[in-house]
Amino acid sequence: MWGGRFDEPPDREFYRFQRSLGFDAALLPQEIAASRAWAAALDAAGILTSAESQAIRAALADIARAAQDDPAAVAASDAEDVHSFVESALIARLGELGAKLHTGRSRNEQVATDLRLYLRDAAREARAALAALLRSLVGLARCHESAVMPGLTHMQPAQPILFSHFALAHAEAFFRDAGRVADAARQADSCVLGSGALAGSAFPIDRAAIAKELAFTGITANSLDAVGDRDFAAAYLFALALVAAHLSRLAEDFILFASSAFGWLELPDAYSTGSSLMPQKKNPDCWELIRGKAGRVYAALFSLLTALKGLPSSYNRDLQEDKEPLFAAHHETLAMLRIAAGAVAATKVREDRMRAAAGPELLATEAADYLVRKGVPFRRAHEIAGQIVREAERAGKPWTQLPLDSLQRFSPLFSADLPASLTLEAALARRDVPGGTAPARVRQAIADAEARLAQLEAAA
Ligand code: ARG
Secondary structure (H helix, E strand, O other): OOHHHOOOOOOHHHHHHHOOHHHHHHHHHHHHHHHHHHHHHHHHOOOOOHHHHHHHHHHHHHHHHHHHHOHHHHHHOOOOOHHHHHHHHHHHHHHHHHHHOOOOOOHHHHHHHHHHHHHHHHHHHHHHHHHHHHHHHHHHHHHOOOOEEEEEEOOEEEEEEEHHHHHHHHHHHHHHHHHHHHHHHHHOOEEOOOOOOOOOOOOOOOHHHHHHHOOOOEEOOOHHHHHHOOHHHHHHHHHHHHHHHHHHHHHHHHHHHHOOOOOOEEOOHHHOEOOOOOOOOOEOHHHHHHHHHHHHHHHHHHHHHHHHOOOOOOOOHHHHHHHHHHHHHHHHHHHHHHHHHHHHHHOEEOHHHHHHHOOHHHHHHHHHHHHHHOOOOHHHHHHHHHHHHHHHHHHOOOHHHOOHHHHHOOOOOOOOOHHHHOOHHHHHHHOOOOOOOOHHHHHHHHHHHHHHHHHHHHHO
8 A cells, every 4th residue: 555665675574563444444434424425526536437437336235235234344354454354355346446545545544534523423333322311310300390309518418309310310311411422423523634745636636526425514724733633522521521520420339329228229130140159139230330440541641642642733643543442432422322311210129228228317407407497697596596406416316306494595596387387398398499498399300301302302
């Protein structure tokens, strides 16, 4: 392919070292599509006759079919990369005519174009997988719409919330992820072809027509930038890294809440494993593995960012290091999302145990707020409620069971209407702001999430 100016063949170990066919064969469909568009552009530019261009396009389609039927034959090729593989397969089929396709074109722009095409499909898959997980989370919220759950901060009992509010909290993060994935796809949505090796093609190529054939929205603005830009890949990897972070937080909650200390969730058998030693065990391995694999996705982002740092302008071979982390992180994240979607959907929620765990300590804020409504400054009310809780702790009983007259020793403002405001239901109902856990608000939020999810599913 480039042997003309060399006296010696490459060192064998170096040749293997620099080859990329082993992993960039994954870009074969994109390479074929881009090459077909290039053949049409050479035709339009008067470099190929339309009969030649049609013969090339047909042969390229044939190469794609053959590769699909026999992937082992691609793997067995000693071509350097997917670009040279397709070109030599074309020459093997068409002889001299096949050798015309590379007119005015560079692998630097091909690889950048192929990767953008890959990312477009990958992003669509990721959004579909995010939508499936969101379906499970929103479904769980719907199913347990009014179940009460102890809300925690710092892992300490804080205030009562609805379980559905908790499920939707995780959903929000994945909705944002879907937006970030779409944004990365938008960044990839410009066609590079026509940029040449770095300076632009020397032939009158209709770049817009190529972009149209490949269903890109537009073309890149600067040839030098276009062949060296992998920002879209970094943006996608960052989006995946946050997906992995969110999955690992979801995993952590599910592991904790399914532990026997909590017992709020029951893990599905189908997503758990047993212990080789302890017969009683049912381990949350699906969630532990999801939590554990997040590091791989971060590693992919860091390795690409590191490859980009300090690179001179335009194409440099370092950029070949973009593909393996990108492919690996994509597949890893997709697998994690699918497993999470299945595991969430199959999880049993023990509403009875969550409610039983919602103790009176969750209502301490209500006592303070009660006094505030009677005119006590909040800081003072907070102090009084704190003293009551401490007193109850000393007496060894829940503070909500202290008789009214002993509460009145802390503040004369406590009166007969107090007990009614000290229920879980009353506490929930009072969080009646947009985004709050009041049942009516959460019902609205579920409907809202369902509508957004339907949109995401339609777009994905
Ligand atoms: N295999 C290369 C890559 O993945 C393709 C571009 C090679 N260009 C070059 N001038 N060596 O980046």
